[in-house]
Amino acid sequence: MLATRGLTWRIGEVAIVDSVAIDLAPGEFLGVIGPNGAGKTSLFNLITGLRRATEGQVTLDGQDISALPPYRRARLGLGRTFQASSVFGSLSVRENVRLAVQAHRGGSMKLWRRAAADREVAAAADAALHRVGLTHRGTALAGTLAHGEKRKLEIALLLAGEPRVMLLDEPMAGVSAEDVPDLVQVIRSLTGDSGRSVLMVEHHMDVILELADRIAVMHHGALLACDTPETVMANPTVQEAYLGEEL
């Protein structure tokens, strides 16, 4: 479904991402781990088009998307969690998701006003809210949400774009320990239907081990291993690379 080949991003002589080849199958959940500065976020930036690779390709369903800008990649089904800054804090949770649905369907803000009454938009937004378990918070102002709820809203905004591949960059960041299991359930459900695939960077190893079908390990920009959780954790090179380092 999604594949990278020889994907490289250099700044001067330094390869921040170094010849990375990964394959993501339909419905697969691939966790990405690695120490701070390993190049995980940069890899995501290359895949989504926020940064242009110096070498290598990104393909989606066999189509080379390496030269496409982020919005064209998004239209083809590549979605990345919205950063918190793209949530309108003074709008309600439901209005935020409706806006995202409308944006995906090609409407402008002005059109959205008219479309607010549109049952289809409302239904899609409500379905996304339901998916992440935020229906009961629909009328709350997005700015008042707790961290765990904000992460769920970001996932709902992403779902509004109907992505086939979802990239989640540290979805547990800032979430209190008691809210983690709930969020894990929401994230697990993302691959449960329609063959949607997930690529997730996460520092919490317990979360990665619970969710991932396979784990990709990055180190100094390169892919050190990409295999089942059991095989990766038993890999001596991986163990050596992480000796004394926080994953």
Ligand SMILES: Nc1ncnc2c1ncn2[C@@H]1O[C@H](COP(=O)(O)OP(=O)(O)OP(=O)(O)O)[C@@H](O)[C@H]1O
């Ligand atoms: N625009 C940039 N200019 C210069 N160096 C950069 C730039 N972006 C990233 N880097 C460097 O590239 C390396 C990889 O950064 P990146 O954020 O991709 O790592 P990461 O694995 O996501 O780290 P973390 O786990 O801390 O988020 C780091 O050493 C970082 O300082």
